[in-house]
Amino acid sequence: MIAETVCSAVSAAGLGIAVVTAYRRRFLAAARIAAYSLVPVGLVMTGVVGWLADTAFSPTAWAGFGVLGAAWALFATTRAVERRRGGSRAERKAARAAAGREAVAPTASAPSLGPGTRPAPRPATAPRATDSADDFSDVEAILKKHGI
Numbered sequence: 001m002i003a004e005t006v007c008s009a010v011s012a013a014g015l016g017i018a019v020v021t022a023y024r025r026r027f028l029a030a031a032r033i034a035a036y037s038l039v040p041v042g043l044v045m046t047g048v049v050g051w052l053a054d055t056a057f058s059p060t061a062w063a064g065f066g067v068l069g070a071a072w073a074l075f076a077t078t079r080a081v082e083r084r085r086g087g088s089r090a091e092r093k094a095a096r097a098a099a100g101r102e103a104v105a106p107t108a109s110a111p112s113l114g115p116g117t118r119p120a121p122r123p124a125t126a127p128r129a130t131d132s133a134d135d136f137s138d139v140e141a142i143l144k145k146h147g148i
Helices: 002-023 027-046 048-056 059-085 089-100 132-145
Strands: none
Touching: 002 027, 002 048, 027 048, 048 059
């Protein structure tokens, strides 16, 4: 009975805020606030609030939630262990059998890419002249290229 009263009060307060918001010419926000404020009354009218109240104070319901939690934890643990080990027993047995075979073809004795060579060192560039006229000639060439 008290849950229904609280939900009705919350809805009335929300509708009051929606009216004030609509008075300020914010109609979209007012409609959204009115929609949110009608949810508690709707939940009371459909009986969801009563069902939740009965469930919240029922030891059998809490025991059921505990069993569901234990089942979920057991499932998650077994999946984690299975992933860490690499699958089921049959999959591990097949992996061990495959590892016993040679991984490389028996005739392969040298790498197929051949011996590695180091790239030739690049020649050192000649130092630039420190002449200021030489530096400006590059700038002049760029400016002439663009018609400046």
